[in-house]
Amino acid sequence: MFLTEADLEAIWLTIRLAGLTTLILFVLGPPAAWWLARTRSRWKGPVGAVVALPLVLPPSVLGFYLLLAMGPNGPVGQLTQASGLGMLPFTFWGLVVASVFYSYPFMVQPLQNAFEAIGDRPLEVAATLRASPLDTFFSVVLPLARPGFLSAGILTFAHTVGEFGVVLMIGGNIPGATRVASVQIYDHVEALEYADAHRLAGVMLAFSFIVLLGLYTWNPQRKKVA
């Protein structure tokens, strides 16, 4: 076999993590993006800055404070314990929560751009046709912003696949639960198993290229149709 059993497990885990994170952010991202695109509030700047913070913070910093927050003495940890969910560090769901934080700007920013590009006009037309705001969102905004959703989804997914520092800090390297592909490659390198590292890295490289190729060739066509 080209890849070892453990490598395949790590890849499958990575895909599940990235997929779930993207799905969750498709729910959590659009409201914030919509608000940021439409608001005239003076809070727009500060909120936008907070959303973008994970872009700037080193993942190790983010991971360390997530570990503190999710640990038994942290506020999140006490909340999850009190609600009977148990502890988040060293679990798959802990990684999901961390990835949602970490990849949030990759969902919000493309969506915000897409929403802003729509402008006021289509919304005003919809309103004169007596469409409710909700109706407007689903039958006007969503179709017009489809390229934005596509790139937001792909970017979020790809960024979660490439995540390393945060996972390292809160994961604990457990096979099948927190040992994602990037950590597996790191382990191979540390153990001087360079051939294994090359193989897995090659697979990651091919995957990333295909995803980005999809993003950059598919999206302009969409725009032409729109």
Place this chain on the structure above:
Amino acid sequence: MKTRLSLIALIFSCLGSAHADTVAVAVAANFSGPMQVIAPVFERDTGHKLNLAFGATGKFYAQISNGAPFELLIAADDETPARLVKEGQGVAGSAYTYAIGKLVLWSADPKLVDNKGDILKKGGFKHIALANPKTAPYGAAALQTLSKLGVGETLKPLFVQGENIAQTQQFVATGAAELGFVAYSQVIKNGQIGSGSGWLVPGSFHNPIRQDVVLLAKGKDKPAATALMNYLKGDKAKAIIQSFGYDLP
């Protein structure tokens, strides 16, 4: 006047640095505590400067093999220095054991770990942290200890692994893992375990954690690098190393 004085000072400091050299040293994570104490003493005694980088020995190996500008490797094991010598990256005959590491089962909770390590058999915890046994000598020693106690297989599902011993200690210090195997040097304070609770694992439970230092090819002809090689064998360094709970060879 002021600028002229500072100009003179600048010239003198440049002259000074022509004699004193800077040594780039790669230091294993578990030895970061003692090295931070040794460094200023060494710098005062010899006038040389140290540039310290802390991290996992395996990563340093990869970096050194690919041209990293380190002149000295203070490793967490004896295999990596030996391998570097064999591959021509380390100076032949320069490697020696500067310390023998001690393993501690440690918890941030002051009541959790008894002084015989019975908790490993009793259980009652969800996670036990150790350094990656594949890459970190302290992790391998932890695994040997668990097998020796006959609980290696039963506890395996509870393992959480740090990439190096520093990260492993972080897992335990934050309480995210209730207990874990760390280096004694990380938790020692005034000759005993500083906080929480711990069990100093007897050396007979695992292969000795021999930590070697090696002069690297890039430091071969540098007096400052040789000076540090010798300094680590000296009485001052030895006393500091011992005060951090290491055995001496």
